[in-house]
């Protein structure tokens with residue numbers, strides 16, 4: 001579903017990501033872990049098509065993001081680490097806007113909004129302007145908007161940040177459900193306990209370089225993911 005091939009990205013001549021290759025297959029929940037500044041957001045933004053890059057290629061469902069970004073974007077959803085959304089829209093107007101952009105049929109949209117609204121405890125808030133939401137409520141709304149159009153590839157940058165325990169539980173269940181139906185998820189996180197339990201595959205990035213990747217069980221062996229991560233990233 002997603003192939004990152006020898007991807008590099010520099011800012012002002014300094015390499016932020018260096019020759020990274022990774023494959024995320026249908027059904028994978030692939031966790032991307034690394035220290036602050038390691039290059040996770042840069043990679044996710046390049047995959048989402050919002051950040052240009054000079055070296056390598058990124059293929060979504062067989063299509064290069066460099067050659068046909070629009071058809072790639074139709075198949076995926078990207079949720080950044082900061083849920084900045086149009087503050088003057090109500091939650092419902094925002095979901096309808098995303099539904100229109102991704103051409104979700106109205107008769108499919110309504111039951112989805114009801115279901116996710118209920119599971120994320122957002123139904124009554126949907127009639128209020130986004131500007132009145134807390135950080136966690138905005139995060140829930142953007143997550144709902146991503147699930148609404150059933151992307152084949154879901155990219156999430158630290159999705160658990162700011163979520164209460166119930167919402168985090170709901171998100172984990174929705175991620176599992178999506179992947180069991182054949183989609184793929186690639187997400188960054190600093191919450192290693194969640195990554196260890198949720199992900200069938202893990203990639204570790206350090207200083208822009210991929211230093212470990214593969215099945216979670218193989219990456220961690222008989223240790224905890226936290227122990228392995230600390231060992232791998234030790235200076």
Ligand SMILES: Nc1ncnc2c1ncn2[C@@H]1O[C@H](COP(=O)(O)OP(=O)(O)OP(=O)(O)O)[C@@H](O)[C@H]1O
Pocket residue numbers: 011012016034035036037038039040041042043
């Ligand atoms: N717009 C930018 N201009 C210049 N340098 C940048 C820019 N964005 C990121 N960088 C640099 O690129 C490197 C990778 O940053 P990136 O945001 O990808 O890291 P990250 O792994 O997502 O970190 P965090 O866990 O803190 O979110 C860092 O050294 C950062 O300072």
